[in-house]
Amino acid sequence: MAHDVLVIGGGPAGLSAALNVRARGRSVLVVSNPPEENPLWRAERVDNYIGLPGVSGGELLTAMRRHAEDAGAEFRQGKVLNAVHMGDTWYVSVDSDMENAPAVILAAGISRGKKFPGEAEFLGRGVSYCATCDGMLYRNKPVAVLGYSDSAQHEADFLAGIGCSVTYFDRPKDCVISGKDRVESVTCGGETVPVEGVFLLRPTMAPTDIFPGLAVENGHVAVDGKMATNLPGLFAAGDCTGGPLQVSKAAGEGLVAGQSAAAYAAALARKNK
Template sequence: MSYDVLVIGGGPAGLSAALNVRARGRSVLVVSNPLEENPLWRAEKVDNHLGMPALSGAELLKAFRRHAEEAGAAFLEGKVLNTVRMDETWYVGIGSDMENAKALVLAGGVARGKKYPGETEFLGRGVSYCATCDGMLYRNRPVAVLGFSDTAKKEADFLSGIGCDVTYFDKPKSCTISGGKTVEQVTCDGETVRADGVFLLRPTMAPTDLFPGLAVDKGYVTVDRKMATNLPGVFAAGDCTGGPLQVSKAVGEGLVAGQSAAAFAAELARKNQ
């Protein structure tokens, strides 16, 4: 299905963006991990969001999500793996599925952690970011899963279920991926195992991995007052644009990004009539 706007990230910024897209009569899809995996979910009390004092992070997220759902936003659980723009349309790969939209809002938060040695070199030659996409290539073969969330554990279970010999590393601090033409082994936190495939299952990918050519400054996405990036039809909001990393800032930026993305989609629709 085609949408006017696709929002990457289901935290405060993404949900605010989705709500404001719907307020302007445009269709919107929010792609995100489960709410429980958002860092805000674990906050015992958030006391600096105007008008909503002393709520837990989980309570805030559930209220934000409910509001966006009631406004008519569509939701899809999953991780965005790649994007490409063709003929004024953005195509977004989510696992093994593909969605498209006229405009995007990047609201996936901060991508924590640097790439491991060997990760870039062996990408596509044993390194993968999606178990359900590439798992069948490694059936009955040894694989390593570097997991950082409950969703990653589910993907590891999927690999075991299709016959892979899985070694699971839970939130590894240091890893090195090595081999010849393809991956042969991985060493994480001092333990070395044989692996024909390595699945790195982080909660979110770095914005520059999703959008080659995206302008960033010190790791944060560069935006203007309309939350527009340097790429056509791509807007950003929340923690990915820099500090302060606060709920109120994320919600406000999401509002602007949602309005801007909706206006961009509307203008494209008028132009192509």
Template sequence: MGWDVLVIGGGPAGLSAAINVRARGRSVLTVSNPPEENPLWRSARVDNYPGLPGATGAELLTAMRRHAEGAGAEFLTGKALSAALSAGRWYVSVGSDVYDAGAVVLAAGAVRDAKLPGEAELLGRGVSYCATCDGMLYRGRNVAVLGYSESAREEAAFLERIGCSVRYFHRPRRCAILGGDRVEAVECDGERAEADGVFILRPAMAPAELFPGLALEDGYVKTDRRMAAGLPGVFAAGDCTGGPLQIAKAVGEGLIAGQNAAAYAAAAEREA
């Protein structure tokens, strides 16, 4: 089953986009981490969102998500790992599954490109971003897990259950991935671990990694006034487009991105 619009990110920008896609009568799937992993969830008090001073971040996110659900938006918990355009539709892999849509709204927050030494060189040769996708390739072998996301320990536990010998590094500061033709070891914060595979588990993929060819400016996604991101059918909103990193700005950009993504999907459908 495909959707008109796929929204990547479940914060204020993504939820606003989803609400506005539904307001235009289009189907929308929102892919995100659990709400509790959003940085806003941990805010004890938000005083700069108009009309709701003093609300907690959790209260705001919960209300926005209920609004989106009530409008008919569908939700999927997971992390988008790759995206490809084919015959006018975007195909986005989430874990081991693939979902397609006529347009995409990127609202995954401020994620910068910060590759580890050896990461790019050994990608696909021992470096992976998804334990449930690639874990079976390493049954009975040594793997290292670099856990930067809240769900990283769960993925490490999955690897152990399927027979991997796991060395877990919790939010390491300095890491390098070592090897020639394939991964051989990792060094994190002065500790070395021999490994046949390394799973780098971040909260989200950097925008340019998810959408090759995406234009960036000072590390943020470059957009026009329609929140179009320079690739066919791709729009962006929220912290990933730069400052100010405020909820009100994210919601406004989400509205614009959602409206234009819905219009793009509708136009593509008419032309098909």
């Protein structure tokens, strides 16, 4: 099912954006990790969000999500892997499915950690970011899972369930992926394991990996006053656009991005009538 706006990220920026898309009468789908994997969820006390002193991060996220749901925003849990713009539409790969919308709001926070040596070189030749998408290619073969989220173990269990011999590395910091034409081994923390596939399961991918050609400045997504990026129909809000990394800033940028994306989708709808 197509939506007017697709929001990537279920934190304050993404939820604020979704709420404001609905306030403009447009449909919106929010794609995100489980709320419990958001860094804000683990905050015991948030004292600088105006009007709600002393709430926990989990309480704040729960209230924000409920507000967006009550306004009619739709949600699905999943990992966005890539996106392509064709005509007036963005086609966004979510796990093994495809979602589409004329406007997209990137609000997935910041990608923590640099690529490992060999990661980019072997992408598609043994390196994958989604076990449920690509796992069948490695059925009954040895694989490694580099897990950086609470849900990563579930993907590792899926691989084991289809016959893979799984070596699990829990949040490794220093890894090297090696091989000739394809992945042949991975080394993490001094331990080398022969494998045919390496699944890097990070909560958030780098924006430029999802959106090739996306302009960045000082490592952050470049946006204008309407939170528009250099790519048509793509807006961004929250931590991915730079500091300060605060809930109030994220929610405010989400409001602007939501209004801008809704207006963009409405303009396209009028043009294509």
